[in-house]
Amino acid sequence: xxxxxxxxxxxxxxxxxxxxxxxxxxxxxxxxxxxxxxxxxxxxxxxxxxxxxxxxxxxxxxxxxxxxxxxxxxxxxxxxxxxxxxxxxxxxxxxxxxxxxxxxxxxxxxxxxxxxxxxxxxxxxxxxxxxxxxxxxxxxxxxxxxxxxxxxxxxxxxxxxxxxxxxxxxxxxxxxxxxxxxxxxxxxxxxxxxxxxxxxxxxxxxxxxxxx
Amino acid sequence: xxxxxxxxxxxxxxxxxxxxxxxxxxxxxxxxxxxxxxxxxxxxxxxxxxxxxxxxxxxxxxxxxxxxxxxxxxxxxxxxxxxxxxxxxxxxxxxxxxxxxxxxxxxxxxxxxxxxxxxxxxxxxxxxxxxxxxxxxxxxxxxxxxxxxxxxxxxxxxxxxxxxxxxxxxxxxxxxxxxxxxxxxxxxxxxxxxxxxxxxxxxxxxxxxxxxxxxxxxxxxxxxxxxxxxxxxxxxxxxxxxxxxxxx
Ligand SMILES: [Fe+2]
Ligand SMILES: [Fe+2]
Numbered sequence: 001x002x003x004x005x006x007x008x009x010x011x012x013x014x015x016x017x018x019x020x021x022x023x024x025x026x027x028x029x030x031x032x033x034x035x036x037x038x039x040x041x042x043x044x045x046x047x048x049x050x051x052x053x054x055x056x057x058x059x060x061x062x063x064x065x066x067x068x069x070x071x072x073x074x075x076x077x078x079x080x081x082x083x084x085x086x087x088x089x090x091x092x093x094x095x096x097x098x099x100x101x102x103x104x105x106x107x108x109x110x111x112x113x114x115x116x117x118x119x120x121x122x123x124x125x126x127x128x129x130x131x132x133x134x135x136x137x138x139x140x141x142x143x144x145x146x147x148x149x150x151x152x153x154x155x156x157x158x159x160x161x162x163x164x165x166x167x168x169x170x171x172x173x174x175x176x177x178x179x180x181x182x183x184x185x186x187x188x189x190x191x192x193x194x195x196x197x198x199x200x201x202x203x204x205x206x207x208x209x210x211x212x
Numbered sequence: 213x214x215x216x217x218x219x220x221x222x223x224x225x226x227x228x229x230x231x232x233x234x235x236x237x238x239x240x241x242x243x244x245x246x247x248x249x250x251x252x253x254x255x256x257x258x259x260x261x262x263x264x265x266x267x268x269x270x271x272x273x274x275x276x277x278x279x280x281x282x283x284x285x286x287x288x289x290x291x292x293x294x295x296x297x298x299x300x301x302x303x304x305x306x307x308x309x310x311x312x313x314x315x316x317x318x319x320x321x322x323x324x325x326x327x328x329x330x331x332x333x334x335x336x337x338x339x340x341x342x343x344x345x346x347x348x349x350x351x352x353x354x355x356x357x358x359x360x361x362x363x364x365x366x367x368x369x370x371x372x373x374x375x376x377x378x379x380x381x382x383x384x385x386x387x388x389x390x391x392x393x394x395x396x397x398x399x400x401x402x403x404x405x406x407x408x409x410x411x412x413x414x415x416x417x418x419x420x421x422x423x424x425x426x427x428x429x430x431x432x433x434x435x436x437x438x439x440x441x442x443x444x445x446x447x448x449x450x451x452x453x454x455x456x457x458x459x460x
Contacts, residue, residue, distance in 0.1 A: 031428040128400040129379035149379035169419035178282040
């Protein structure tokens, strides 16, 4: 088998009214994400990945440290973008969260406003390229974290991501130029598919179903 | 390839010109923890040494303006903010600060590394562009032949190294006091100056350096960049390195 680029669950113009223009989505999905998939497929044989799930590959590459980076860069970015497309929606955003997710954010993170502020800070302070995350930890609690480049909470062992925001400049440069904080505000207030995040919380994370 | 106004219009995202760029506050702390009124020193942002459209053969004027007026300005502003109340560190020249990061309090060390590095890297970057590209001349040409296998191989290796930087970073040519050259890369805003090694020239491969014109095509940006390299300036820097006077 090989890894594949999943199609978006919406058209490339569907998020334009919510601050992510058609050209951003065409490039980000069709060029950037696709390049990670192609590069990862090119590593399957030489790195002995055949038969392993994407999630296993990411976790193992993370444990391998510097030696695992060539695989982690591509596999991590494949996983990260699969999640990213799923947690956005043309009907996303707003402050009306599904009940279970809202209660969990209240009890673990001090409420929606505190969560949003922490998530935005994580994204703004991730120097260079990387991701901001909402994760479910092994102890069952939610936490906010960030990772560099292609890494993610599966590769660092911190937990299971249920929401992620790409803070590579390619994610926001056409729409927001250098102003990353505005991109993150927009992501949280207009794009996040909270119903999907709750679903991922209940399922204990994303199973991409992608296998090498 | 000229950057036509038609193409530029196509590239504007939802926020467009009148949104993200023009309406943004003058000083934008792209990645700072909190935008505060920045002190005016000890470090300062020099204006571009040429018009913003001077590098059109590789880089469009809008990219030059945002890159200098927003990105570089943010590094300078953040650096000055971090140095408030740090009299000893604030008294160091930029290269000495980068060489002595271990002396900084841990709470501000990473911030200093990122922002002092960003200030140094971009200061060098503006200087070595604004030229007509072409083949190198003078002593630098000889050094490139001697140390880097000739201009064609050097350019190919430099572009390849820039392409392999995963995420944000830089590709540099370092120079010793003896005039010896070497090709290196660094992530994010790290610089060889942190190791006490001088930088002759370098190219920025953060996506902000090329996204408006080249989008995901970093290889095209790396190729085109040679059209605006200023070999006269690089020869000046090379001579300064051998004289022991090259700083940033
Ligand atoms: Fe991305
Ligand atoms: Fe830059």
